[in-house]
Amino acid sequence: MPDRLPSSIPVLVIGAGVHGLSTAWHLAKQGRTVTVVDKTGVGAGASGIACGVVRNNYFQPAMSELMAACVEVWESDPKALHYHGTGYVALGPPSQEADLIEVYERQQRIGYPSELHVGEEQVTSHMRSLFGDWRAPGLTVCLHERAGGYAFNRESMLGLADKARAAGADIVTGVEVTGFDMDAAGAVERVRTSAGTVEVDQVVVAVGPWIASLWEMLGLPDRLDVRQPDGELAADQPMWTYWYLQEGEIGFDPARFITDDGLPSPVLHVDSDQPLRDDSGRLITSEPWGVYFKPDREGVQGGAQPLRVGHEFDVDPYPTGTVDLEFPDMWSAALSHCLERFEGCRSAYRQVRSGGVGAFTVDNFPVFDYMRPNVFVAADSNHGYKMIAVGREIARVLEGEHSSLLHPFRYERFQTGDLHPVSHSPYPWS
Numbered sequence: 001m002p003d004r005l006p007s008s009i010p011v012l013v014i015g016a017g018v019h020g021l022s023t024a025w026h027l028a029k030q031g032r033t034v035t036v037v038d039k040t041g042v043g044a045g046a047s048g049i050a051c052g053v054v055r056n057n058y059f060q061p062a063m064s065e066l067m068a069a070c071v072e073v074w075e076s077d078p079k080a081l082h083y084h085g086t087g088y089v090a091l092g093p094p095s096q097e098a099d100l101i102e103v104y105e106r107q108q109r110i111g112y113p114s115e116l117h118v119g120e121e122q123v124t125s126h127m128r129s130l131f132g133d134w135r136a137p138g139l140t141v142c143l144h145e146r147a148g149g150y151a152f153n154r155e156s157m158l159g160l161a162d163k164a165r166a167a168g169a170d171i172v173t174g175v176e177v178t179g180f181d182m183d184a185a186g187a188v189e190r191v192r193t194s195a196g197t198v199e200v201d202q203v204v205v206a207v208g209p210w211i212a213s214l215w216e217m218l219g220l221p222d223r224l225d226v227r228q229p230d231g232e233l234a235a236d237q238p239m240w241t242y243w244y245l246q247e248g249e250i251g252f253d254p255a256r257f258i259t260d261d262g263l264p265s266p267v268l269h270v271d272s273d274q275p276l277r278d279d280s281g282r283l284i285t286s287e288p289w290g291v292y293f294k295p296d297r298e299g300v301q302g303g304a305q306p307l308r309v310g311h312e313f314d315v316d317p318y319p320t321g322t323v324d325l326e327f328p329d330m331w332s333a334a335l336s337h338c339l340e341r342f343e344g345c346r347s348a349y350r351q352v353r354s355g356g357v358g359a360f361t362v363d364n365f366p367v368f369d370y371m372r373p374n375v376f377v378a379a380d381s382n383h384g385y386k387m388i389a390v391g392r393e394i395a396r397v398l399e400g401e402h403s404s405l406l407h408p409f410r411y412e413r414f415q416t417g418d419l420h421p422v423s424h425s426p427y428p429w430s
């Protein structure tokens, strides 16, 4: 039991992940009295286990603009946030060309630093200018973002918590929110917690994959009708779907995962339609496949396409470790397929605490909105380790300002059909 929780809290933030901590940091900087409660601890959820990729590669204009703002926040203090601005490279086969060209065009319009290479020869030549041992065939489009990169998951959350505390926020761990007492208009008057009941003026819900339970406590619907952009109504859709993100690591000296210029590697994201074989020549798959990978503290970390779990999932205890037995073979083979230096890396695969579950919304994009008159919900649909600026924007909204960056993510879009465009990527978050 925590030693202190005031009986009245002006702004209560639930969840000490990236959104809760960033919100608290920015609110405290604005002089607001803010308390974060977390049932476990700082970075105990998805933010503390995320691969840590910070990229702008989004097909949706609103996502792209928001990510540009997020990169600015990461870049504002790389040391404290354990951020590495190495850039990000997305590579794809012909089927991804149109999407990546569109992403690139938009990035140019909003001034996001990136370059595009189209055609297999051009792509190979660009990748070999970075890595002399690059050898992935059949990739005909490459978007190289010169901003973004990655951060170390847990360390960055501890750094963010330090910033929030230094600005004056209180972070109380070991306190679980168990319910809300609302007035006739649906405004939350009191929050019930494992450490007693507290009176509140404002609440921010930022509970990552636990959102379905808090959503229910707020009396919000777990099914809804969704108006499609063409006006059609998709009736009675489940609000939440769980996906399991498969991720893993290989032990590999990070000093060897560098470019030929001696710089740390950018994040690499490869979608391919080429047959994938392991180092002994065994066919792993002849279906299209995709992986991402980046340097980590002691090796290389990354993942592959996620597995769809379904609409019901018990998030406690938070699951981790890879679920698909074939994942280590597939992911290691993909690394070796791309860079000769990873030949034989399967034997260095480590089953560590990586991978985990995410709760996706009905359209796979975030809901950042007031869901009760004084309750702002940050439900990022598992896009969000990189989205460190969302908390800054929430803090502005709580001050009564309008956020153009968050506006496209209002809940109302499901009724109005103002949905985000969908890409051809096999990932639910692109």
Ligand SMILES: Cc1cc2nc3c(=O)[nH]c(=O)nc-3n(C[C@H](O)[C@H](O)[C@H](O)COP(=O)(O)OP(=O)(O)OC[C@H]3O[C@@H](n4cnc5c(N)ncnc54)[C@H](O)[C@@H]3O)c2cc1C
Pocket: 014, 015, 016, 017, 018, 019, 020, 037, 038, 039, 040, 041, 042, 043, 044, 045, 046, 047, 048, 049, 050, 051, 052, 053, 054, 175, 176, 177, 178, 206, 207, 208, 209, 210, 245, 246, 247, 354, 355, 356, 357, 358, 378, 380, 381, 382, 383, 384, 385, 386, 387
């Ligand atoms: C394996 C994996 C890899 C990922 N990789 C990336 C990536 O590379 N880049 C990227 O941008 N995104 C990535 N994501 C997505 C990203 O991690 C999440 O979208 C983001 O971290 C969610 O942040 P959050 O603050 O909403 O929630 P979380 O970080 O999950 O924090 C929620 C907190 O709420 C607390 N909590 C829950 N219920 C209660 C309650 N009732 N009372 C009190 N506290 C409560 C939990 O203890 C937890 O600490 C990944 C996700 C996973 C699962």
